[in-house]
Amino acid sequence: MKEVDIVVIGGGPAGLSAAVHAAKMGAGVLLLERSQALGGQLVKQTHKFFGSRQEFAGERGFDIAHTLMEQIAQQEKIEVWTNATALGYYPDGVLTVKRNENFRTFRPRKLIVATGASEKALAFPNNDLPGIYGAGAVQTLMNLYGVMPAKRVLMVGAGNIGVIVAYQLLQAGVEVAAVIEAAPRIGGYWVHASKIRRCGVPILTGHTIRQAHGTTQLTGVTVCRLDEKWTMIPGTDTLFEVDGLCLAVGLSPLTELLWQAGCKMNFVPELGGYVPWRNEYLQTTHKNVYVAGDVAGVEEASAAMVEGKLAGLAAAFALNHQTADFAADYRAAKQQLNALRSGPLSAKVCHGLCKVMLEEAM
Amino acid sequence: MRIENHPILAFADAATVEFTFNGQALSGREGEPIAAALHDAGVRVLRHSPRYHRPRGLFCAIGNCSSCLMTVNGVPNIRVCVEPLRAGMTVETQDGKGRLA
Amino acid sequence: MLAIDGTATAEDLQAVLPTPDRRRRGAVAVIECFQEIPCNPCADACPRGAITMPENISQRPVFDPDKCNGCGVCVGRCPGLAIFVVDYSYGEDTALLKIPYEFRPLPQAGDSVTALDRQGAAVGSARVVKVQEQKNRTTILWLAVTAAMATAVRNIRLSGEVRA
Numbered sequence: 341m342k343e344v345d346i347v348v349i350g351g352g353p354a355g356l357s358a359a360v361h362a363a364k365m366g367a368g369v370l371l372l373e374r375s376q377a378l379g380g381q382l383v384k385q386t387h388k389f390f391g392s393r394q395e396f397a398g399e400r401g402f403d404i405a406h407t408l409m410e411q412i413a414q415q416e417k418i419e420v421w422t423n424a425t426a427l428g429y430y431p432d433g434v435l436t437v438k439r440n441e442n443f444r445t446f447r448p449r450k451l452i453v454a455t456g457a458s459e460k461a462l463a464f465p466n467n468d469l470p471g472i473y474g475a476g477a478v479q480t481l482m483n484l485y486g487v488m489p490a491k492r493v494l495m496v497g498a499g500n501i502g503v504i505v506a507y508q509l510l511q512a513g514v515e516v517a518a519v520i521e522a523a524p525r526i527g528g529y530w531v532h533a534s535k536i537r538r539c540g541v542p543i544l545t546g547h548t549i550r551q552a553h554g555t556t557q558l559t560g561v562t563v564c565r566l567d568e569k570w571t572m573i574p575g576t577d578t579l580f581e582v583d584g585l586c587l588a589v590g591l592s593p594l595t596e597l598l599w600q601a602g603c604k605m606n607f608v609p610e611l612g613g614y615v616p617w618r619n620e621y622l623q624t625t626h627k628n629v630y631v632a633g634d635v636a637g638v639e640e641a642s643a644a645m646v647e648g649k650l651a652g653l654a655a656a657f658a659l660n661h662q663t664a665d666f667a668a669d670y671r672a673a674k675q676q677l678n679a680l681r682s683g684p685l686s687a688k689v690c691h692g693l694c695k696v697m698l699e700e701a702m
Numbered sequence: 703m704r705i706e707n708h709p710i711l712a713f714a715d716a717a718t719v720e721f722t723f724n725g726q727a728l729s730g731r732e733g734e735p736i737a738a739a740l741h742d743a744g745v746r747v748l749r750h751s752p753r754y755h756r757p758r759g760l761f762c763a764i765g766n767c768s769s770c771l772m773t774v775n776g777v778p779n780i781r782v783c784v785e786p787l788r789a790g791m792t793v794e795t796q797d798g799k800g801r802l803a
Numbered sequence: 804m805l806a807i808d809g810t811a812t813a814e815d816l817q818a819v820l821p822t823p824d825r826r827r828r829g830a831v832a833v834i835e836c837f838q839e840i841p842c843n844p845c846a847d848a849c850p851r852g853a854i855t856m857p858e859n860i861s862q863r864p865v866f867d868p869d870k871c872n873g874c875g876v877c878v879g880r881c882p883g884l885a886i887f888v889v890d891y892s893y894g895e896d897t898a899l900l901k902i903p904y905e906f907r908p909l910p911q912a913g914d915s916v917t918a919l920d921r922q923g924a925a926v927g928s929a930r931v932v933k934v935q936e937q938k939n940r941t942t943i944l945w946l947a948v949t950a951a952m953a954t955a956v957r958n959i960r961l962s963g964e965v966r967a
Contacts, residue, residue: 375765375784386710388882388939390842392860398844398880398939400710458766468769470746470759477763477783485731485738486713488703503809511906512705525806530838531883533809538958540923543809556757557746642841683839683861707907710940 344370346655347435347448349426349597352380353641354633355454356408357648358655362452363417365656365663370446371418372437374425378412379405380456382641384479386511387504390529394676395642402483408645429601433628450628450655453598454648457591457612457634462496465551471558475505475588482512490584494561495519497588498543500528500640505588506536517580520547520563522570529685550577552585561585591638598635601626610692611637619698620674621654622647630655637696639689646677704742719789736782736793737763737770748772748782749796772796805837810921820954821868821889830873830890830899834866836883848880875901879937889953898953899932900946909934909942910961918948919958927952929959 348359351373359371377383385401396404412418424439435446459474461467473489475497481487493514495506498521506516519536524546526533533543546566553560565576592613599605603616604625615637616624623630632651633644653670663669681690705713716731723745730739737748737760747757748770761769765784774780775792778800782793804812821831834845834854839861846856846864853870854877856862873888884903893899910916910931918929929952933945948956 376786388844388880388941390840390882392841392843393847397842398847398882400939402711459762461761468751468756468758470748470757473760474762474767477760480763480783481738481741481760482705483711485734486705486708486711487738487741488705489741491703498809511709513707526809529840529883530805530809531836531840531881531885533805534811534835534921535884537809538919538921538923540919545807557759679860680841682859683841685838685840686861709905709907709942 341434341445341447344368344446344448345659345661346370346450346452346652347372347426347446348452348454348652350380350454350456350633350635351378351420351422352454352456352633352644353382353405353408354456354635354644354648354651355380355452356405356412357645358452358454358632358652359418360408360411360415361649361652362656363415365653365666366661367417367656367659369415369418370448371412371420372424372426373420373422376422378409378420378422381476381479382408384476384483385641386483386508387532389642390640391642391680392676395645395680401641426597429597429629431602448628449659450630451601452630452632452651452655453635454631454633454644454651455594455597455635457593457638459587460590460592462549462587462589464549466554467552469552469554469558470556471554471583472552472585472587475501475586478505478584478586479508482508482514488512488514489586490514490582492517492582493584493586494563494580494582495586495588496549497521497590498523498526498528498533498545499588499590500532502586502588503528503532503536503543505586506541507532507539509586510536510539510541514584516541517582518542518544518563520544520549522546522548522566524568548572558583558585591634593635593638595635598624598629598631601629603629606696608637608692608695610688611696615696617696617698621658622651623654623658625698637689637692640680643677643680646673646680649673650677703744719787721787721789721791721793723793724795730787732789733786735763736772736774736780736785736787736791739787740782740793747795750798752798755797771800773800778802811835811837816954819866825868826891829892830888831868832866832871832873832875832877833887833889834864834877834885835887836863836881836885839863840883842882844880844882845877845886848877850874850876873901875935875943878903879935879939879941879943884941887957891950891953893947896950897947898950900929900948900953900956902944902946902957902959904942904944904959905940908961909936910944910959914961916946916959916961918946918952918956919960920955921957923958925960926955929956
């Protein structure tokens with residue numbers, strides 16, 4: 341069985357950043373990614389990122405992903421395994437991994453779990469028809485493989501993912517019939533909403549899906565208005581003839597491994613569901629398990645990268661790896677994260693974080 | 703359909719390979735997920751559900767949800783959203799839980 | 804209303820559109836950034852220090868129209884594509900607009916295109932004066948429109964193109 345300083349699980353923005361910063365401290369890192377390439381969802385983001393220069397503001401998501409992947413490639417202390425799925429982490433400290441069709445075991449001294457999140461679905465009649473996609477699926481088809489998901493799409497959800505993917509659909513040459521949102525207000529950044537509005541896409545807040553239509557594939561969607569108690573208002577049905585329906589109705593953290601490892605969890609709706617208790621070093625109630633990114637609470641990719649850095653630095657430090665500028669580096673990253681979370685739109689996330697923050701270091 | 707002219711992205715060229723879908727000859731880009739090649743060809747019904755035989759298509763595209771299970775080269779339950787396309791593959795819609803050949 | 808349908812109201816715009824006096828003095832940026840989001844590339848982009856960030860990057864940028872010469876660097880850099888430049892001194896009854904554009908095909912200088920407002924409705928036609936492609940792939944289009952349309956126009960559509 342191979343001993344290794346740190347295993348990072350997940351090659352998205354949080355995991356890439358965790359691996360880079362742990363390795364810079366001198367720790368040996370094995371980075372596991374279940375798909376065939378690194379980058380997670382970051383490689384599918386075509387918009388320019390917000391934040392400040394430290395979080396690559398102004399650069400497009402896929403460019404940021406490539407920058408991080410180059411840093412990984414240059415680091416001799418990092419070994420990358422793609423097509424590698426972490427299966428379990430056991431009380432004797434053994435991590436089991438399936439790589440391609442082979443089974444392997446490791447004994448990592450620290451584990452950083454950065455498994456991300458999966459998309460939530462929505463219940464309505466015929467919600468299983470072909471042509472109904474998660475927003476991430478549409479991004480994957482269009483932005484990784486250059487294939488259009490449909491000719492005309494209705495987007496559900498006016499959070500950031502909904503309005504961003506609606507814009508990406510327009511850029512790919514797909515018609516967007518409308519963006520509907522059950523809440524009375526747009527949850528995404530208004531600048532993203534304005535971008536699709538000036539292309540003529542209506543944003544219908546206070547609307548939901550009554551049902552999808554089609555026998556073998558999606559042919560249309562009936563939408564209706566909601567009252568202030570979120571009840572469907574009779575007589576407000578509108579039929580949209582579309583061959584694509586895209587669901588951007590939130591994400592839930594992929595926490596199976598944390599449950600299995602025995603980390604203490606808490607249900608926090610503000611963070612997308614069950615998330616692990618953690619201290620300020622992103623260490624869970626299992627002293628060898630750290631978390632970063634959406635698995636610790638659903639947030640923006642910019643925040644995930646900074647969390648990855650914090651977890652990477654902290655895990656390496658806990659193994660007695662040190663650099664001269666560790667303290668300053670750590671403090672700066674902490675301030676960066678606080679700055680990203682300082683606006684009114686982050687109030688929800690901050691409120692959620694209070695519900696899972698441990699006072700003491702493990 | 704493929705995106706011809708994208709304002710932000712440039713798609714890397716890959717070799718075109720032939721495969722069959724339910725016996726019909728199709729082509730796609732080598733290494734892209736089978737589901738991407740099928741979508742390009744306008745094929746969106748990938749399997750039928752076990753109990754009610756309802757048509758199912760691609761939903762998550764990253765190997766999370768199992769909506770896209772198909773029979774590939776005789777092997778059932780292949781997640782075609784993450785399975786790379788190779789020349790000469792036999793891809794078939796799957797009915798129910800699939801059967802080992 | 805922005806929170807309800809993604810469109811700025813007249814009151815929102817009143818606060819960011821140039822004053823009559825500033826209009827007479829030539830090209831100036833219009834920063835249609837109405838929400839406190841953590842973001843500061845506009846302040847980094849401005850070569851004249853006309854855009855600054857308060858202490859906290861989640862606050863809205865502070866704009867000094869007297870320092871701005873309408874160069875348009877910020878137009879291409881704003882991640883939200885929320886900055887435009889308007890020059891009412893461009894012609895007798897013609898204003899010049901610089902807008903960010905991220906669609907293909909691109910128009911060409913000299914083309915006549917359909918001018919769209921903030922809701923994507925056609926409000927007239929615009930003449931493309933210059934197509935400024937940028938390394939970051941946000942293109943800046945220079946459009947000549949009637950002065951009366953300059954406050955409304957924020958997008959274009961190529962002739963014969965239907966998008967939504």
